[in-house]
Amino acid sequence: MSDTTRNPSRDTKVAVIGASGRMGSEAVRAVESAPGLSLVGAYGSGDDLGDLGGADVAVELTVPGASPANVTHCVERGIHVVVGTTGWDDARLETLRGQLAEAPPAATGAGVGVLIAPNFAIGALLMMSFAAKAAPFFESVEVIELHHPAKVDAPSGTAARTAAMIGRARSEAGCDPVPDATTHDPDGARGARLDGIPVHSVRLRGLTAHQEVLLGNAGEMLTLRHDSFDRGSFMPGVIAAVRAVADHPGLTVGLEHYLGLA
Ligand SMILES: NC(=O)C1=CN([C@@H]2O[C@H](COP(=O)(O)OP(=O)(O)OC[C@H]3O[C@@H](n4cnc5c(N)ncnc54)[C@H](OP(=O)(O)O)[C@@H]3O)[C@@H](O)[C@H]2O)C=CC1
């Protein structure tokens, strides 16, 4: 049960970490205009997080190098966290699971909830889900992610998650590895391999966040494409996650689990 459900007269108090960044500044505006939510703190890289202004929920939108320590800070204080920052690999997730098992309860008395959401856009979640569903029916699958050139991590968190979902679906269906005769690729032109799936990263001025999944069989190709043209596309998902995170104690990876899309 979320704080607002327990006491409908009281707003959920929200802090944003990374508040002056491209996503963080958008999240600050979204929280400020969302009914039932109150912004109680906005933090940047030089700031002491302290008790996060008494927040019930923190939204974490920083950089891969800073995110785990910020999340630990919140978890140790019983504050739920919605994490949009990418770069969370299996080792970091495992450490976080251990921290959650040791964490004090949130103010509601229930366990602390942390959501790691590689993408908050509803269309991106659907694209990933469709890709996983389609992947066992095709011999070849490749992921191309395209982003603005200020992005610091490659491949994108969305592409990594898509490859993991596709890889799992193909392995459960007993698919062969994707065919590829390449024996000479000194410059890495075939991209990265994540869960057996080639992933290619494009950084291009003018872009925001985009991804294509190419699926091929003899004589046919299916292309799944999602485009975030501006960061407003992520905000309904951020707000939905803030409202739901207290109802999901422990670690959840992927907003689709809150929305009934998994
Ligand atoms: N899940 C999703 O749907 C989406 C996720 N993202 C991810 O969100 C993250 C942020 O992206 P974006 O906003 O474009 O990046 P920006 O570089 O614009 O913003 C990052 C912000 O983090 C701040 N920061 C850095 N270190 C710390 C720290 N230790 N504590 C607090 N704040 C810190 C920076 O502050 P300063 O400038 O002072 O250094 C900066 O304002 C990335 O990992 C990106 O991949 C992006 C879009 C959508």
Ligand SMILES: O=C(O)C1=N[C@H](C(=O)O)C[C@H](O)C1
């Ligand atoms: O840095 C970005 O901009 C984005 N990051 C996320 C990712 O790495 O997948 C989500 C979205 O693609 C935008």
